[in-house]
Amino acid sequence: MDSDSVKKAIIKQALQATNTANARTLIENINEKCFERCVPKPGSSLSSGEKTCLTSCMEKYMAAWNEVNATYIRRIQQEIGNQNLS
């Protein structure tokens, strides 16, 4: 192992760890929000309507996450721009 491959391995492991943690938090939040919304009164099994609701809810939550992320990043960049002007 030379310096370059050690560096690359460290970067790879770190990226894997943060990406896994991010995905886990997203999935936990989706479960919480979509269960709350799609299964208001839990029955003896999930109905097909509840299942459809859960998958649509999941897709929608991910779309919302992306929208919020994009807006948040845009806003942070704007604030940094303002700081540099003043």
Add this chain to the structure above:
Amino acid sequence: MSSTDFTIDQTDIEKLNDKDKTELRQFFANEEHRSRIQSQTHELTGICWKKCVTSGTFRSGALDKSEQGCLANCVDRFMDANLATMKHLASMRQQQ
């Protein structure tokens, strides 16, 4: 397992030259920043989801235009509110 999958130990760390050490420091600084933004995004998505995505059942997995606009406004107003609180806090401290 690819060739880069291995456990990094002390002897590997010692192989890093100064150039790569500097690069790694920069990488971790960037990652910390990215990770802060991601966790704030998780928090904001939770808050804004409650306010903006209110239809009981989900007919489609896509956001409609009004939900999308609401989410963007929600993030911006949250930041405004945050700044307003900080500003007021600063003025309260000056009055003391």
